[in-house]
Amino acid sequence: xxxxxxxxxxxxxxxxxxxxxxxxxxxxxxxxxxxxxxxxxxxxxxxxxxxxxxxxxxxxxxxxxxxxxxxxxxxxxxxxxxxxxxxxxxxxxxxxxxxxxxxxxxxxxxxxxxxxxxxxxxxxxxxxxxxxxxxxxxx
Numbered sequence: 108x109x110x111x112x113x114x115x116x117x118x119x120x121x122x123x124x125x126x127x128x129x130x131x132x133x134x135x136x137x138x139x140x141x142x143x144x145x146x147x148x149x150x151x152x153x154x155x156x157x158x159x160x161x162x163x164x165x166x167x168x169x170x171x172x173x174x175x176x177x178x179x180x181x182x183x184x185x186x187x188x189x190x191x192x193x194x195x196x197x198x199x200x201x202x203x204x205x206x207x208x209x210x211x212x213x214x215x216x217x218x219x220x221x222x223x224x225x226x227x228x229x230x231x232x233x234x235x236x237x238x239x240x241x242x243x244x245x246x
Contacts, residue, residue: 125189132194140199166200170207 143165144158151157173192177183183191196203205228212221 124186128186128190129194132190132196133198136195136198139195163200163202166196166203167206169199170196170203174207174210 140162144162147158147161170192173183173188173196177188177192205224209221209224212218212224
């Protein structure tokens with residue numbers, strides 16, 4: 108006998124639907140990132156990471172819109188949230204997720220934790236990238 112949720116759907120169906128939404132959203136987000144960054148680099152050159160910058164800030168905008176549609180307007184249900192917010196935006200840019208989670212800290216009155224999250228993510232991330240790069244050169 109399989110378990111069912113309040114809508115009569117089996118839990119296995121719910122898990123499969125979530126994974127399907129993650130896979131589709133992630134694939135589309137990855138392709139969108141690749142295409143958008145490529146177009147930006149083609150027109151603006153590669154002397155500065157314009158493509159990544161545009162992807163990251165547009166991802167923040169998109170996730171902000173989606174968060175409002177989900178949390179304030181109640182337009183996005185759980186499946187749409189997984190597809191668009193986690194799948195698409197997560198693959199499009201993880202920077203948007205960093206900003207979203209930092210905003211949650213601010214809205215919960217935890218400004219110092221929000222600042223720490225940004226600071227540590229960027230600075231420590233860069234330091235660890237450099238350390239990893241150096242280790243890669245040694246290997």
